[in-house]
Amino acid sequence: MRKQIGIIVFLALGLTMAGCGTGSPGSGNINGTWVATLSNSAYSFSTTFTQSSGSGISVTNFTFTSTAPCFASDATAETGSFTLMGNSNGNVTGSFGMTITTELSGINSVLTLIGTVNGNTISGTWNLTGSTGCTGNGTFTLQTSAAA
Secondary structure, three states: OHHHHHHHHHHHHHHHHHOOOOOOOOOOOOOEEEEEEEOOOOOEEEEEEEEOOOOEEEEEEEEEOOOOOOOOOOOEEEEEEEEEEEEEOOEEEEEEEEEEEEOOOOOOOEEEEEEEEEOOEEEEEEEEEOOOOOOEEEEEEEEEOOOO
């Protein structure tokens, strides 16, 4: 009887310890305020991401923090996506995409960012298409406002 109780206690302790320090695979997200810097350009911005269902991201509080001649700061539309690849002890990794477009007639600028998420940093490449003078490409870095 003592041996059976010992085995039960040992198994219960083992199951308890197995759960320590691990995160739920689906619990990772990139929620929070992020600050972006784009190389080869004068553009930088801040925004808030909230992960929606699936790979969707709600983009709110978007503001260019530098002069943005190809965009009217109060007339942009932003969409984003995030695909979780892993969540090891809160270090979220995955793929990221974001598009910023103008909503003014006569200005047809589209800024596309494609990259990867690694913890509190998102990095990758950007591409700007639009009217004359509103084209370019380079690399970008987004960091959570706490890390920036």
